[in-house]
Amino acid sequence: MTVRTRMAPSPTGDIHVGSMSIVLKNYAFAKKNQGKFVLRIEDTDQEREVEGATKRIQSIIRDYGLDWDEGPDKGGPYAPYIQSERLSIYKEHADQLISTGKAYYCFCSKERLAEVHAQQLAAKTPPMYDRHCRSLSSTEVAEKLNSKLPYVIRLRVPDNQTITFTDLIRGKIEVQSAIIDDQVLLKSDGFPTYHLAVVVDDYLMKITHIMRGEEWISSTPKHVLLYQAYGWEQPIYAHIPIFLNPDGKGKMSKRKGTVSAQSFLDAGYLPEAMLNFFMILGWGPKDQREILTLDEYIQEFDPKDISAKSVVFDLKKLDWINGMYIRKLSLDELKKRLQPFIPTNFPTDKIDHILPLVSERLVKLSEFDSLTDFFYKEIQTDHDLLVKKSTSEEVSSQLNQTIQVVESLDKWSPQKLEEDIRQLQEKQEWKKSQYFMMLRLAITGKQATPPLFETMIVIGKEVCLKRLTASIPHNV
RNA sequence: GGCUCCAUCGUCCAGAGGCCUAGGACACCAGGUUCUCAUCCUGGUAACUCCGGUUCGAAUCCGGAUGGAGUCACCA
Numbered sequence: 001m002t003v004r005t006r007m008a009p010s011p012t013g014d015i016h017v018g019s020m021s022i023v024l025k026n027y028a029f030a031k032k033n034q035g036k037f038v039l040r041i042e043d044t045d046q047e048r049e050v051e052g053a054t055k056r057i058q059s060i061i062r063d064y065g066l067d068w069d070e071g072p073d074k075g076g077p078y079a080p081y082i083q084s085e086r087l088s089i090y091k092e093h094a095d096q097l098i099s100t101g102k103a104y105y106c107f108c109s110k111e112r113l114a115e116v117h118a119q120q121l122a123a124k125t126p127p128m129y130d131r132h133c134r135s136l137s138s139t140e141v142a143e144k145l146n147s148k149l150p151y152v153i154r155l156r157v158p159d160n161q162t163i164t165f166t167d168l169i170r171g172k173i174e175v176q177s178a179i180i181d182d183q184v185l186l187k188s189d190g191f192p193t194y195h196l197a198v199v200v201d202d203y204l205m206k207i208t209h210i211m212r213g214e215e216w217i218s219s220t221p222k223h224v225l226l227y228q229a230y231g232w233e234q235p236i237y238a239h240i241p242i243f244l245n246p247d248g249k250g251k252m253s254k255r256k257g258t259v260s261a262q263s264f265l266d267a268g269y270l271p272e273a274m275l276n277f278f279m280i281l282g283w284g285p286k287d288q289r290e291i292l293t294l295d296e297y298i299q300e301f302d303p304k305d306i307s308a309k310s311v312v313f314d315l316k317k318l319d320w321i322n323g324m325y326i327r328k329l330s331l332d333e334l335k336k337r338l339q340p341f342i343p344t345n346f347p348t349d350k351i352d353h354i355l356p357l358v359s360e361r362l363v364k365l366s367e368f369d370s371l372t373d374f375f376y377k378e379i380q381t382d383h384d385l386l387v388k389k390s391t392s393e394e395v396s397s398q399l400n401q402t403i404q405v406v407e408s409l410d411k412w413s414p415q416k417l418e419e420d421i422r423q424l425q426e427k428q429e430w431k432k433s434q435y436f437m438m439l440r441l442a443i444t445g446k447q448a449t450p451p452l453f454e455t456m457i458v459i460g461k462e463v464c465l466k467r468l469t470a471s472i473p474h475n476v
Numbered sequence: 477g478g479c480u481c482c483a484u485c486g487u488c489c490a491g492a493g494g495c496c497u498a499g500g501a502c503a504c505c506a507g508g509u510u511c512u513c514a515u516c517c518u519g520g521u522a523a524c525u526c527c528g529g530u531u532c533g534a535a536u537c538c539g540g541a542u543g544g545a546g547u548c549a550c551c552a
Binding site: 009213288358 | 479480486488490512547548
């Protein structure tokens with residue numbers, strides 16, 4: 001049997017990092033088993049649909065370096081892969097359930113439903129449909145249908161049944177049918193609900209393994225009931241634990257920070273670093289490696305080894321991984337990845353000299369600007385800081401003598417520059433840490449920078465002299 | 477609140493009855509390298525939620541408590 005997995009996002013906005021992590025798992029598991037990974041768009045909610053979201057979902061998955069074998073733009077043996085284009089299929093399947101008595105028409109108005117709900121809330125009973133239309137006679141139904149009353153189709157949930165399914169990660173899960181609502185299958189606008197559409201499509205598209213977020217675990221019994229109603233074999237389930245906010249409290253949410261997969265790329269995280277992070281959150285290879293390639297992951301990943309507990313989205317670890325990946329990039333490749341983050345007024349002729357100086361200091365690509373701005377922008381030196389470890393007098397003298405050394409330099413090379421400046425420092429017996437930090441501040445305006453001499457070479461003799469002169473304290 | 481799931485260092489993972497005075501990684505702390513920062517190297521702090529039971533023996537099995545999470549729509 002060919003393994004077939006799927007990801008079924010709904011186009012209601014940007015795809016979440018949690019969803020991307022699930023894409024990765026479905027993708028990897030399909031690849032590992034020489035199977036197929038399907039992308040299906042679940043656009044059954046017309047009200048919440050966001051214009052252009054379907055396109056963006058597809059492009060972000062590809063930006064992360066993943067791809068699907070069958071999907072909206074590629075087609076495949078079970079096309080179409082967009083649910084709004086499959087409406088007749090769901091209608092047909094809903095009707096089938098009506099004719100077998102597994103589902104029934106419901107003509108309740110939204111107002112009545114809201115009223116019932118409010119009453120149940122007040123009485124502190126579980127808020128469920130009161131099955132008002134469940135026992136309508138066939139003549140009553142025919143009458144209402146004839147008078148064009150709007151209707152939905154609901155699942156006739158059996159009484160007193162224990163519903164069982166197996167989750168690859170957790171094992172057997174049992175739920176009593178009594179707590180399951182007579183779920184709406186087909187909405188009054190003719191669109192299916194998620195529950196109907198997902199079961200019908202997963203079956204029709206021959207999906208063998210359903211790996212989806214843990215939040216679906218409580219609606220899985222409804223799906224099981226549907227499989228039973230149709231007499232179809234259940235797929236294999238693996239409910240992937242969700243991401244918790246970095247503070248460890250609650251499902252990762254927009255309110256507590258960034259959640260969209262796109263925004264992490266925008267912030268300068270490398271897609272392969274993101275993927276690596278997803279890999280080792282809640283799972284690890286046998287030998288405890290933390291850094292692994294997609295191919296290695298595909299080889300070693302097994303959904304049943306995923307930890308069953310929800311995991312904290314630890315940004316510190318992500319930063320570490322991203323730094324590792326940035327340092328692994330060749331300078332050419334780094335330059336390419338950096339393009340969107342390089343300011344327009346950046347002196348491109350200097351980039352090949354600047355890049356080696358900052359590459360191991362980059363945690364995120366977005367930091368490039370703040371790490372390199374002093375190379376070409378006007379700097380602001382804090383004069384209090386400049387004289388902090390000394391006196392204005394001494395600093396003034398240090399700067400003047402340094403200017404002389406720099407001016408008389410015959411060769412503008414880091415080796416020569418370092419040699420002469422060190423010679424000066426040793427001769428004058430200036431305190432190393434004070435003198436070099438003072439110089440650093442004068443040249444760059446910052447306390448943390450790449451090595452001073454290389455930096456000065458890149459900045460250029462003229463600008464260095466200008467900055468040194470400008471830094472001389474005047475109040476002596 | 478009902479239902480479901482989960483429970484090892486702050487975080488993630490290892491541990492599938494004796495190898496555990498619990499191991500690795502991130503973070504943190506200290507030290508080394510060094511002109512600062514970063515990288516790199518060394519070392520350190522730090523956990524089996526609790527209570528019962530099973531067993532010669534439990535982090536590992538069972539039960540309960542507690543805690544955390546998810547979910548209860550004509551949304552997915």
